[in-house]
Amino acid sequence: MVNLVINGKSIQVEENTTILNAAKALKIKIPTLCYLEGVNDIGSCRMCMVEVEGYPSLVAACNTKVREGMVIFTESDEISKSRQMMLKLILAKHRIHCFSCEKNGSCELINLCRDYGVDTTPFEEENKGKEGVIIDSNPFLQYDETLCIHCQRCVGACANRAGRYAIVTVRNGRENAIAAPFGKDWKESLCESCGNCANACPTGALISKNRSKYRIWQTKKVLTTCPHCATGCQYYLIVKDNEIVDVEPFDGPSNHNRLCVKGRFGSFDFVHSSERLKYPLIKNKETGEFERASWDEALDLVASKFMELKKKYGSESLAGFACSRSPNEDIYMLQKMVRTCFETNNVDNCARVCHSASVAGLAMTLGSGAMTNPIYDITNDVDCIMLVGSNPEEAHPVVGMQIRKAVDRGTRLIVVDPRDIGLSKKADIHLKIKPGTNVAFANGMMHVIIKEGLADEEFIKTRTEGFEKLREIVEEYTPQKVSQICHIKEDMLIEAAKMYAKAKKAPIIYCLGVTEHSTGTEGVMSMSNMAMMVGKLGKEGCGVNPLRGQNNVQGACDMGALPGDFPGYQKLKNKEVLEKFEKAWNKKLNPNEGLHATEVFPASIEGKIKGLFIFGEDPVVTDPDTNHVIKALESLEFLVVDDLFMTETAKYADVILPGVSYAEKEGTFSNTERRVQRVRKAVTLEGEMRLDTDIFIDLMNRMGYEQPYLTSAEIMDEIASLTPSFAGISHERLDKTEGIQWPCTSKEHPGTPIMHVGKFTRGLGWFYPAKYVESSELPDEDYPILMMTGRVLYHYNTRAMTGKTPGLMEISGSSFIEMNTQDAAELGVKDGDKVKVSSRRGEIITTARVSEKVSKGESWMPFHFPDGNANWLTNAALDEYAKIPEYKVCAVKINSYKE
Structure with a gap:
């Protein structure tokens, strides 16, 4: 000191x-x-x-x-004179046009001039009378060099916040100048259009183009949570005259003043989109067209039809899907409606097609199906990061930024991924494994760890069970065998195992590349096995950390939108739990576990499911084997969709109910690190859209269940009263904090940043004896190419939100397939050519991107774009435990296509 x-x-x-x-x-x-x-x-x-x-x-x-x-x-006088002189020198190089400047009212330079009484400069003004030299080809950002004061905050923000190094200083004669990457060749630059540079600029030199819509004194700021991925970035919505005009980052615990391009520029255009559904719609059975209806007409029809189907076919003929982009309070009321009114547990959410394997796998091995450590903890001060089946630069960009900075600070990085992703260029080791071989890779790692004497014997002895059986299994997964299975080099596997095991702080971070397989749950449990073997659980900078997909997919599972779990993962099969909810809800509940979402569609085709309520999901676009999903929807007797837009799924509905977006309601999201954070209302829009919780409550009362009207805060109070892990969480408390990580078991409890400290939730951690099993569908003579799917930086899932932002569509607006150069040469396909991609389930036309990013015999497609949606091709084969589809591996053939 x-x-x-x-x-x-x-x-x-x-x-x-x-x-x-x-x-x-x-x-x-x-x-x-x-x-x-x-x-x-x-x-x-x-x-x-x-x-x-x-x-x-x-x-x-x-x-x-x-x-x-x-x-x-x-x-002091000397200090004041010094500061005044510096301001006068700076003003000599800064073009003064305050009244027309977009930063008028929030320019730090002019504010300081006002504080120190400086309004003119005695020096020759370099840029006086000049028009700004604007560099603005980028759809979101622009740079005016005549307003630049060479403070280099933009350079620092790009390097130290984004970890991108796209903005640099260059020599311009005697002086340094800023090389802003927003000119005509901006698409070829390193720039990700994240705007962290514009947020750092103290003047109007580097700004978001949104600034032209307002001056700061015309606006109000509403603190809320980003609606895209589950990083849970905190930011302000900037509102002018009841319209969201911009976004400003907040120093939240998971983003620390960072935002990605989607959060900053793609999180509010959709709110005000002219395509928003504004009135209830009922399909005319004779014409097939939707007709506007009153709320009473629509709700009466929905309630009566579901009750008619229940009476005719039984309660198990109905099902409901919750929206993983909606607040916890909405999801809670949806699953409550299904359980009390439909009288079934056929309720699920889109985690079923992305991270249900994480919920199931980690719950079985550790006792809690969630990320073990906070984002900051696993990216700030760690020795080694093992990144498996995850591309956070694209899918969780703000996490990707923090990983880039960790590597810059000296953290070692192991990337395990079938593709050459951005972070593999910064990695110490890139294990470019064959898709679908995660279990073999993990077993190979553990084989080396045991052989090298790097297992934490004390941790294994005191805190785990089942090790001996796993030891027997991994004995046969020698580096030579794993090399053949995974198509990787033996020495790289050995080095990766040593690097991970020897590091004091080393988290495993994984994503859909682990879960979206027919053996996804075993893949997750294998991640857990590795961490337990070296004692890296319940400690700072360690753990097993799934990056959840959508903004509230964690919350959707937490809130009981699962066929076998009540809120807080309280098991339906537990008699005491069932009785607790029956008493609280004053209703006899169905004790039978329901169908998973991926089981509902085949059950619909078989005639077992007759009525389906879909809240905020678009399975026609997001689920595998699109033809299969469409057939299922057409097999239903009654389909209701509650959404913001006329989605592809909504087109098949009998009734469409218009809900409201995150910016029009109060509530909470739970991010990937189990942090419950507030969502706050910013605007009220014209139309007859309604709060989704009010829609559900109206329907519940119409279907015979007496449900009082509750505010979002009151719903959270009910959740807390029934859910031990949420017992200490309330809106009132969240408004005084930066969010609370469950479990939070009382109003005095601070929340739980790191799980399993001292003891696992299940008591002893369980080593799951996983053996490698091949993927359900592998390439053959007819379909010789293995295809994977994933996300790109500029869009989220169906583009229902990001597709409404023109700049994002300008940067990335159409589908493509990545092909290996050898495969392309053999097929006579060149980069940029149109190709036809076929599987056993369908075919699409898309554009080839030829490179070495994927290995020979492999390919990769995003699933965001309607002009070539990969899910017409993907395989609906399901994981045994979590019933998650095998998006990451399907067999295709690729041919040249001439229009």
Whole structure:
């Protein structure tokens, strides 16, 4: 610790603290311009200059470290004159056009000039009278060099927040200049259009084009949670005249002032889209057209028809799907409606097609099916990261940014992925495994760990069970055998195992490349096996960490939108649990486990499911084997869709109910790290759209169940009263915190950042004896290419939200298939050619992207685009435990296509 005095106040701070941060601790404000914490501390603006006794000249507070006995003064005549002079020098290079500047009212330079009484400069003004030289080919961002003060905050933000290094300084004669990558060749640059640079810029030099729509004093800010991936980024919606015009990042626990391109630019256009459903619609059976209806007509029809089907065919003939993009409170009421009114447990959510294997697998091995450690914990101070089947730069971009920075700081990185993803270029080791061989890879890793004597014998002995059986199994998974199965080099597998096992802090981070297989649950349990074997659970910087897909897919599972679980994973089969919910809901409940979502569709074709309520999901686009899904929907007697848009699934509905978006309601999302965070209403739109919870409550009362009307906050109170892991969570408490990570078992409980500390939720951790089994469908003579699917950075799932932002569609607007160069040459296909891709289930036309990103005999497609939706091809083969489809492996053939 270091003792010093600032403006006559004594303070003790840690060594290596800057004068600026020491002053902040005393709530003494020192002006800054180029400085931005964690981003830039080059001290070029000289606004933070202070006096230090015994020093011959002023020093920069932002990058001068404290020393024992320092006596510092932050204000004096000399300091004020110095700051005034610096402002005058800066103004000489800064074109003044404040009234028309987009940053008018929020320009840090002009605010400081006002504070120090500087309104003119005595120096020759370089850019006086000039028109700005605007670089603005990028759809979202623009740069005006005549407003640039060369503070380099944009350079620091791109490097230190985004980890991208797309903006750099270059020499321009005598001076440094900013090379902004927004010109005509912006698509070829490293820029991801995340806008973190614009957020850092203190002037109007580098701005988001959205700034032209407003001035800051015309707006209000509403703090909320991003509706895209499950990172759970916190940001402000900027609202002008009841319209969302922009987004501004907040220093949330999972994003720390970062946003990706979707969060910053693709999270509000859809809210105001002209394509929004605004009125209830009922399909005319004679014409097949939808006709506008009143809410009473629509709700009466929905309630009466479901009750008619239940009476005629029994309660098991009905089912309901919850929306994993909606708040927890909506999901809770949907599953309550299905259980109390439909009188069935045929309720599920889209986790069934992405991460149900994580829920099932981790619940079996550890006792809790969720991410074990916080995002910051596994990216900030760790020795090694093992990234398996996950491409966070595209699917969870803000997590990807933090991993990039971890590697820059010296963290070692092991990438296990069939493709050359962006992070594989930064990896120490890239194991480019054959798709579908995760279990073999994990068993091979454990074989090496045991052979090298790197297993944590004490942890295994005291905290686990089943190790001996697993030891027997992995004995046969030698590096030579795994090399043949996974198509990887033996020495790289051995090195990866040593690197992971020897690291003190080493998390496993995985995603859909592990789960979306017919052996997805075994893949998840194999990740758990590896972590337990080396004792890397219940500790900082370690754990098994699935990156959940959609913004609230964790919450959808937490809230009981599962056929065998009540909220909080309380088992339907547990008699005491069943009786608790029967008492609370004043209703005799069906004790039989329901169908999974992926089982509902074949049951519909078989005539077992007659009525289906789909809330906010679009399975025609998202589920495998599209022809199969369409046939199932057409087999239903009655389909109701509650959504924002006329989706492909909604077109098959009998009744469509228009709900409201995240920006029009109160509630909570649970992000991938189990953090429950607030969603807040920002706007009210014209139309007859209604809160989804009110829709469900209206239907419940019409179907004979007396459900009082509850606010979102009151619904969360009911959830807390019935769910031990949520017992201490309420809107009131969340409004005073940065979110709470469950389990939170009382109002005094702080939440649980790291799971399984000292003891696993199930008691002893279980080593699951997983053996490698081949994928359900492998290439053959007819379909010789193995195809994988995944996400791209600029879109989310069906593009229902991101597709409404023109800039995102400009950057990435059509489908493609990645092909290996050898396969393409053999087929006579060149990069950019049209190709026909066929599987046993369908065929599509798309564009070839030829490279070495995928191995010979393999290919990869995104599933976002209607002009070539990969899910017409994918295989609906299901995992034994979680009933998750095998999106990641199907056999296709590719041929040249001439229009």
